[in-house]
Amino acid sequence: MANDDYSVRKLTADDLPEFSRVIVKAFLSDDDFDSVVEAERTVFEPERATGVVADGRLAGVGQILTRSVCVPGRGQTPVGGVTSVGVAVDHRRRGVLTRLMREQLHGMHESGAEPIAALWASEAAIYGRFGYGLATDYIRHEITAKTPFRPGVDLGDDRVREVARDEAMPLIRPIYDRYAAGRVGAMGRGDGNWDYHYLDLPYARRGMSSLRFAVHPDGYVAYRVRGGWSDRGPDGRVVVRDFVATTPQAYASIIRHLLDIDLVGQVEINGGVDEPLALLLQTPRAALCHRFDGLYMRLVDLDRALCARGYASAVDVVLDVADEFCPWNAGRWRFTVDTDGTAEVTRDTGSPDVSTSSADLAAAFLGGTRIATLAAAGRVREHTPGTVAALSTAFLAERPPACLEVF
Numbered sequence: 089m090a091n092d093d094y095s096v097r098k099l100t101a102d103d104l105p106e107f108s109r110v111i112v113k114a115f116l117s118d119d120d121f122d123s124v125v126e127a128e129r130t131v132f133e134p135e136r137a138t139g140v141v142a143d144g145r146l147a148g149v150g151q152i153l154t155r156s157v158c159v160p161g162r163g164q165t166p167v168g169g170v171t172s173v174g175v176a177v178d179h180r181r182r183g184v185l186t187r188l189m190r191e192q193l194h195g196m197h198e199s200g201a202e203p204i205a206a207l208w209a210s211e212a213a214i215y216g217r218f219g220y221g222l223a224t225d226y227i228r229h230e231i232t233a234k235t236p237f238r239p240g241v242d243l244g245d246d247r248v249r250e251v252a253r254d255e256a257m258p259l260i261r262p263i264y265d266r267y268a269a270g271r272v273g274a275m276g277r278g279d280g281n282w283d284y285h286y287l288d289l290p291y292a293r294r295g296m297s298s299l300r301f302a303v304h305p306d307g308y309v310a311y312r313v314r315g316g317w318s319d320r321g322p323d324g325r326v327v328v329r330d331f332v333a334t335t336p337q338a339y340a341s342i343i344r345h346l347l348d349i350d351l352v353g354q355v356e357i358n359g360g361v362d363e364p365l366a367l368l369l370q371t372p373r374a375a376l377c378h379r380f381d382g383l384y385m386r387l388v389d390l391d392r393a394l395c396a397r398g399y400a401s402a403v404d405v406v407l408d409v410a411d412e413f414c415p416w417n418a419g420r421w422r423f424t425v426d427t428d429g430t431a432e433v434t435r436d437t438g439s440p441d442v443s444t445s446s447a448d449l450a451a452a453f454l455g456g457t458r459i460a461t462l463a464a465a466g467r468v469r470e471h472t473p474g475t476v477a478a479l480s481t482a483f484l485a486e487r488p489p490a491c492l493e494v495f
């Protein structure tokens with residue numbers, strides 16, 4: 089089949105089974121078709137889903153979810169959440185994904201949709217070529233159970249209670265909303281997003297228990313357990329799915345609750361790169377840390393995107409931006425931030441102070457990757473002394489971003 093024998097079309101609600109069939113095969117979940125259809129149904133937005141068609145069948149699919157993410161200084165801000173990208177095994181490396189990406193990103197630009205796209209990548213090498221930058225990392229902590237806290241950790245007076253899912257949901261949703269309003273990187277969640285994130289089908293459990301819920305007035309945790317035994321005794325595992333605490337006492341109480349579950353050897357919790365967890369422990373080494381790439385972002389319309397967040401300090405620079413895949417972003421832009429952190433981005437013809445790419449600005453967008461670090465890697469080039477330092481400071485947020493929801 090020649091590369092130009094493909095056509096691109098929007099999907100409809102009737103395409104859900106065939107869409108899911110492509111996803112099931114692409115993600116090697118051949119035995120879980122019914123579960124995947126059920127999972128996809130919770131979030132499917134057919135009007136924002138795209139198929140690449142060959143011989144009347146879907147050779148590749150992808151969709152955009154209407155989502156939001158907390159950005160510095162502005163709270164929840166709309167983003168297009170790109171997900172369910174898959175290409176049939178016998179149509180790979182013929183440009184099907186490239187067609188999907190072009191349809192999505194050019195379509196968002198032309199329709200004036202969200203100025204930012206975001207995704208989690210199955211493989212880290214895929215999306216840079218389409219202008220995505222790595223905006224957040226996350227840390228998987230593996231903590232030895234029963235590890236004591238440092239003296240003086242304040243647990244407060246409120247108890248952590250284990251409750252059934254039905255009782256938990258109305259308690260945890262307002263806590264999450266409060267958290268997501270202010271924690272940079274946190275995704276806003278609607279009904280379908282909750283259903284998808286808390287799916288309890290066998291393939292989501294991966295051999296572990298159904299979700300358990302523990303609540304505190306200012307926090308909650310949803311987690312799974314797996315029993316196990318070693319020659320040294322009980323060696324079960326707790327794997328946290330979703331954990332939010334809005335006060336230090338709730339944070340410490342919930343961690344203590346998890347660490348003290350009997351018959352458990354290890355507790356696994358994902359957190360941001362500045363997760364305070366190890367600061368609670370008498371032996372910080374009891375928490376092993378593994379770092380992974382998290383949320384990738386794409387500035388679809390660079391000028392609107394850069395104005396959608398607040399900045400930490402005033403700056404006035406001319407940026408020379410490279411962007412092959414979305415050429416309307418390429419060229420010179422004057423980027424000014426006034427003293428209240430509000431940005432203005434306008435076309436400019438002056439000599440540039442800094443050269444960069446829109447992918448690297450996306451990496452810096454949430455304050456997760458410093459502009460100065462990108463410069464140290466040779467990905468941002470300074471032409472006017474001091475401008476990298478000024479930009480770098482302006483892009484920082486109070487804390488590094490944390491996005492812990494794979495969608």
Ligand SMILES: CC(=O)SCCNC(=O)CCNC(=O)[C@H](O)C(C)(C)COP(=O)(O)OP(=O)(O)OC[C@H]1O[C@@H](n2cnc3c(N)ncnc32)[C@H](O)[C@@H]1OP(=O)(O)O
Binds near residue numbers: 148217
């Ligand atoms: C947001 C999400 O949903 S992430 C999930 C992505 N999906 C998966 O991982 C499921 C399994 N994989 C697949 O379905 C496919 O292999 C895809 C979607 C990753 C790639 O689809 P393809 O149609 O083969 O990609 P396409 O032919 O357009 O390739 C475009 C470029 O990306 C490169 N590329 C594609 N896949 C990969 C990969 N996995 N790793 C590194 N490079 C890749 C190609 O080599 C090509 O490079 P070039 O422009 O230099 O020639």
